[in-house]
Amino acid sequence: MSDDPREFWDRIYRARDRPHTHRPHPYLVDELTQAEPGTALDLGCGDGANAIWLATQGWTVTAVDVSELALERAAQSAEQAGVAARLRWECADLRDWTTSQTFDLVTALFLHTPLELDYPAVLARAAARANAGATVLVIGHYTLPPWAWDPDDTDGLFSAAELVSALALHAPDWQVRLADEVARTVMHDGQQSSVRDAVLHAVRGRAETSPLAAS
Ligand SMILES: C[S@@+](CC[C@H](N)C(=O)[O-])C[C@H]1O[C@@H](n2cnc3c(N)ncnc32)[C@H](O)[C@@H]1O
Numbered sequence: 001m002s003d004d005p006r007e008f009w010d011r012i013y014r015a016r017d018r019p020h021t022h023r024p025h026p027y028l029v030d031e032l033t034q035a036e037p038g039t040a041l042d043l044g045c046g047d048g049a050n051a052i053w054l055a056t057q058g059w060t061v062t063a064v065d066v067s068e069l070a071l072e073r074a075a076q077s078a079e080q081a082g083v084a085a086r087l088r089w090e091c092a093d094l095r096d097w098t099t100s101q102t103f104d105l106v107t108a109l110f111l112h113t114p115l116e117l118d119y120p121a122v123l124a125r126a127a128a129r130a131n132a133g134a135t136v137l138v139i140g141h142y143t144l145p146p147w148a149w150d151p152d153d154t155d156g157l158f159s160a161a162e163l164v165s166a167l168a169l170h171a172p173d174w175q176v177r178l179a180d181e182v183a184r185t186v187m188h189d190g191q192q193s194s195v196r197d198a199v200l201h202a203v204r205g206r207a208e209t210s211p212l213a214a215s
Pocket of ligand 1: 045046048064093109110111113
């Protein structure tokens, strides 16, 4: 196995002849459909389902991933969805990626990799770029479906509470709206399974200033 994340993830995407998923995560949809759109950062966007959905909701999205191939496919899907102008795809390794921009929403969905990645450090750097009133939404695997590479290997998987402390999302600077493991039904090649996702949903600053305050 290559320990270069670009090579590794390009190979994963090359082996797939279709996008991993066209559907945004249901929690993202439930929580953000009513939100006032602004600027968003999506970390490890993959082939773009979540970033593209955000763009269809009016968000201006910077989407970062290490796989050039995933980003090419994401850009094609964004063209087809008619929202390409609202998305900027950035090919970068998040281990050393930084930005001077700030955002109204920071998302990271299933930013998992078998290669070395200091997940809390990457998330903390991104959370530091959240504007006052911004939402940080991190969703990761907590349990894995039977068809995962190694369903029993939970190394590197964090509970939502572990992420809250690793990112030091404490009051009064942060309001944690949800930090829990949430069940989700998943399908793969006609097989159905139930998994639990670690969902961390936090808002920087006071609730009244959140773009979600009205939701
Ligand atoms: C499991 S996929 C999730 C993709 C997408 N967020 C989703 O929910 O479908 C993990 C993604 O993280 C990206 N990734 C892994 N390591 C990375 C790194 N060091 N820098 C940037 N992206 C990385 C991979 O290329 C891949 O697209």
